[in-house]
Amino acid sequence: MSSIERYPIWGITRFTLPYSRFDHWVIAWGGVAAQAVVAVPLIAWVELFGYSRFQPVNAMLAIGGFLSLSFAVFLIYFPFAVSTDRLLGDCSPPG
Helix, strand or coil: CCEEEECCCCEEEECCCCCCHHHHHHHHHHHHHHHHHHHHHHHHHHHHHCCCCCHHHHHHHHHHHHHHHHHHHHHHHCHHHCCCCCCHHHCCCCC
């Protein structure tokens, strides 16, 4: 890995050619997993307890939960954002 750039809603990881197909698979699907890890607890909170009466908190719940899950689905179905030379769809699990 050569660099990681973090932004409020997304990040960019620059890496050289992975040593194996498994390494490339882990890198590619790590972004999808990270978005899901952020989204699932926040969506569960909203489904169990509902939104609060404070609009800034509601905005955080909506952006952090539902938007993160939308990004995860986007990365699965439109994988061009993962890398320029290889698509996430090409990264089937090794084996």
